[in-house]
Amino acid sequence: MQRSLESIVYEDETVSLAKFAKALSHPTRLAILKHLENQSCCFTGDLVEVFPLAQSTISQHLKELKNAGLIQGELKPPKIKYCINKENWSLAQMLFKQFFD
Numbered sequence: 001m002q003r004s005l006e007s008i009v010y011e012d013e014t015v016s017l018a019k020f021a022k023a024l025s026h027p028t029r030l031a032i033l034k035h036l037e038n039q040s041c042c043f044t045g046d047l048v049e050v051f052p053l054a055q056s057t058i059s060q061h062l063k064e065l066k067n068a069g070l071i072q073g074e075l076k077p078p079k080i081k082y083c084i085n086k087e088n089w090s091l092a093q094m095l096f097k098q099f100f101d
Helices: 012-023 027-039 044-050 055-067 086-100
Strands: 041-043 071-076 079-084
Touching: 012 055, 012 086, 027 041, 027 044, 027 055, 027 071, 027 079, 041 044, 044 055, 044 079, 055 071
Parallel strands: none
Antiparallel strands: 041 079, 071 079
16 A cells, blocks of 8 residues: 555654755755855845845745744844854754765
8 A cells, every 4th residue: 555645754854854955945045044154144135235136035035044944033123133043054964964975
């Protein structure tokens, strides 16, 4: 009997790896992470100055990275300061390394 994909129970690490992989599946998101790695933290407006994209597009990419837990935002009214979530970034690196080894 064939099982449907929905009935398969995945390990937590597999689910986390898939979540990180999805967030990293766009070149702009990879570039944003590289930028944040070099800058430590920045505001959305800073990224709009670096990347030739509309603020709404940058915001959508930031949302995807934040939902995956790769970045975190700190409210500094009226702006949000973004930086890499170091704990989850380390976890993502470890999971990808394990996957590819």
